[in-house]
Amino acid sequence: MAAKSILLIEPDEAERQELAEVLGRLGYRVEAVSGSQEGLRLFGQNNHDLVIVEVLLPGINGLQVSKIAKEQGESWGVRVIIVSKIYQSRAMERDALTRFKADAYFSRPFPLINLVEKINQLIGVPETRAPLRPRAAAPKPETKEPPAAAPEPAPPAPPAEKPVAAAKAEKPSQAPPAEKPAAAAKTEKTPPAPPVAAAPSREEPPLGEQGEFEPRLLGRLLAKLGRERFGGLLELKHGDELKHVYFVEGKIVFVQSTLPDEHLGRMLLADGVLTEEQYKNAAVQMAESGRKFGTIITQMGVLSSEDLYYHLVQQTRRKIARCFAWPAGHFILHRDKKYPAEATTFECETFAAVLDGYRQHLAAAPLEADYAANKDLHLFLGEAREVAAARVHLTPDERELLAAADGRRTLGEAAGESPLGLMAALRLTGALVCLDVVRLAAVETHPDLESYRTQVPPTADEPEADPRFREQCRELKSFFVRMDDLNYFDLLGVKLDVEPEALHQAYVQLERKFHPDVFTLKAPQRVRNMAETVSRRLKDAYDTLKDPRARRNYARKLGLDAAPKPEAKAGAGEPPEEADKEKQAALAYQEGLMAMEKQSYWPAIESFRRAAELLPKKSEYRAKLAWAMFKFLDAPNLNWEDVEQAAKQALLLDTENAELMSLLGRVKNRQDDDEGALRYFKNALALDPHNTEYKRDLHYTEQRLKKEKDDKTRSVFRKRP
Known part of the structure; x- marks a missing residue:
């Protein structure tokens, strides 16, 4: 019997050759092409038993190829497997299997053995080779639709379990139940807990099939x-x-x-x-x-x-x-x-x-109105599943605010103490209340809060990271293991005579891939520690190699005879021409904007700093540098004074920049200098009188100063009991 034939349509040459070689060794007859037109031509001539096709193809895409192949090959029962590098949703898989008639769908990365088992199942094991695994005849299904999650039996809901949107609260109509779960009974020896939420009644209007919003x-x-x-x-x-x-x-x-x-x-x-x-x-x-x-x-x-x-x-x-x-x-x-x-x-x-x-995008006015009405209500966590799902999408500072929802703090206290700043904290809290991740409730003193606490499930229960993120972690671990065996040139992947711009691009590319910002939200602590170590090593390498003298000394220590190009050569170790400077600065600025969009603030700082070094008199570059530093203060040797200095340098070049005035006001707030903040906010508002954000910042700063003054007055004139 002739060997089963497979048509492989894959645009990536390395992957095409690797898969064709593996399938050939297993005993299949494989024809591999890079485009859909050539693939369909061969399919019409040779009547293959199986087609493996990538979705993203020039011309006719892989989904259409699947549909055409199934229609043309219906007489001999052709089978089709669709593979995709970027389309990973269940919706795409369902479409591929139903609308485009594919027999299987794989999204990368996936174990090669799974693909081989599926091929064995669809067209049989070649007679010339034994199956890769004995159980290939009854393979495990490649993907499973998640079963409908039956709701887990929940413990009796305490009064605080209902979310709250209004400030009004009713007192509990009955005492806490006499019988408590065993887990709660064990905690009765703990010190008295803070106040417990009363049971406010909130009936939201039902959301119909249509309406206004x-x-x-x-x-x-x-x-x-x-x-x-x-x-x-x-x-x-x-x-x-x-x-x-x-x-x-x-x-x-x-x-x-x-x-x-x-x-x-x-x-x-x-x-x-x-x-x-x-x-x-x-x-x-x-x-x-x-x-x-x-x-x-x-x-x-x-x-x-x-x-x-x-x-x-x-x-x-x-x-x-x-x-x-x-x-x-x-x-x-x-x-x-x-x-x-x-x-x-x-x-x-x-x-x-x-x-x-x-x-x-949400307007500030309704949030401020809600804050005025609800600032004395206490924050509580919502359902555990909702909390776990939300944590994946929060930054470390936002998670800190989520952790404050323990029933001990009011909305005013939690938002006022948040490192996010008041307005950002109100925006986040509003979203979390809307999503039932946190609740607002009035409280009354009660000795036992344990039955009202909602524990956040461990990280293992959080939604699994996507395949792309797992691949990033794998690359990080591999790089971390090899790092100690590489010199600075090999670490950055550059030659001894690399030009400054190429060196910078190599550093930025690696920093984007391995910087701790990339792994902050999802990765465990050990992975973040690896990312921090790699980032420091990359920075050391870049700082050494960007200085021509330091680079020559380092190469000499390594015993390398080759050295950077002679200094007499134009452009080697010397400042580029003005036109080149502007081009390189613009490139660095665009890289910084892209990093800001991805909330990768440290790479953004490096890019904006590079742009400002190339064109020191460009106020826009220095202003963006200051904002990036304001957004990210976790870097070594970076503090509020650095942000203030960067903003003031930009302000010297553009003395009527209201945005920079506002930034300096925020910095002063972080430094607990409300009087200094007040001056900057007033200047910003004078330059832009209609800016509601400046008005709001000024108003909150005046309120804090008034409260501090009132507190001092009370502490001086307080009567002794």
Whole structure:
């Protein structure tokens, strides 16, 4: 019997050769090509038993190839396996298996043995070779739909278990139950706990199939759809703006928008990822070929597949988050309505969309009104599952505020003490209340709080990291192990005579990949420690090699005969020409903006610092440097004085910059110098009288100064008992 034949369509040459070699050794007859046109031509000639195709292909994509192959090969029962590097959502897998008729779907990275077992199952084991595993005839299913999670039996809910939105609270109508769970009984010897939340009654108006909404109601609607594992279309409309948000099992997978500025190309252009010329070239190719914009820019080499995946997810989240800037709108639910066939789907948690909306777009006025009404209410944690799901999307400072929701602090105390600053803390708290992650409740003194406490589950219970993140951890560990055996040149992957700009680019690329910021939110402490060690070593290497004299001395110590190019050569070790300086500074500035967008503040600081060094009189570069330093103070030898100095240097170049005045006011607040902060906020408001944020900062600073003055007065004139 002839060997089973396989057609492999894979654009990446290394992966194509590796997989073809493995399948060939197993006894299959393999034909491997890089494009869909060539692949379909061979398929029509040779009638293969199995087609393995990558989704992202030039011309006809892998999904369409699967559909064509299944239709043409129906007479001999061809099988198709679709593989994808960036499409990892369950919605995409479901589409591949149903709409495009594939027999299996794999998203990278995956163990090669799993693919081999699936091939053995679909077309049989070659007679020339034994199966890789004896149990291949009954393989384990590649993917499983998660079973419907049956609700776990919850303990009797105490009065504080209900979320609270209003300041009014009723006293508990009955005493705490006489019988307590065993776990709670063991804690009765602990010291008396702080006050316990009374049982406020809050009946939210039911959310129907359609209706009007304001931003906070939109947040509750999205959270509700996520909890109910909604599948279908949520239509959002405000004036002429219309957005279609598609859900699969409670997760957002695709968003359509009528706004031109929310198309992928426009967003990448606005973020500085694409130049105007690159955008125009890609748009022309898209109009001529009909291919998708993302496919074109990856083939142009502008973005890697991984970077495209990141920007597509960010685009989806941003489209929804911007709806929180609407003062009001109308919504309609269309249950079981599926997204368009040509849609590129990415799973987006409703938690992330709501948090982005509150952080960036929700107006401050309703939050301030809620704060005035509820600042004396105490913060409590919500359901454990909701808390665990939210923690994944929070920064360390935001997690610190979440930890303050222990029933011991009021909203005013927790927000006032937060390192986020008052307004950012109110935005986060509003989002967490909306998502039922925390509750607000009035309290009364009670000796036992134990039955009301909600424990945050351990990290192991949190949602599993995505495959892309696991791959980042694997690369970090591999680099960490090899690091001690590498000199500075090998560590950065550069030659002895590397040019300054190439050296900087090599350093920035590695720093982006391994900086602790990348691993802050999801990784365990040991991984973050490794990232910090790697980052320090990279910084030492860069600092040594960027100085021509230090580089020569280091090379001499290593016993290397080669040295950097002679100093007499133009451009080696000497400052570049003015035109080159401007180009390099602009490049560094764009890198800094991209790092800020990803909240990778330390790489942003390095990029903005490089831009400011190249063009010291450019106030914009120094201003961005100061803001990046303000956002990230965890770096060694970086403190509030450094931020203040950077902001003042920028202010010397632009004395009427209200934003810098406001930044200096915030720095003074962090340094507990409210009088200094007051001066800067007044100056900022004088330069921009209509800026509500400056007015708010000034108002809060005046309140703090008044409170401090009142406290001093009471402490001096307090009567003795």
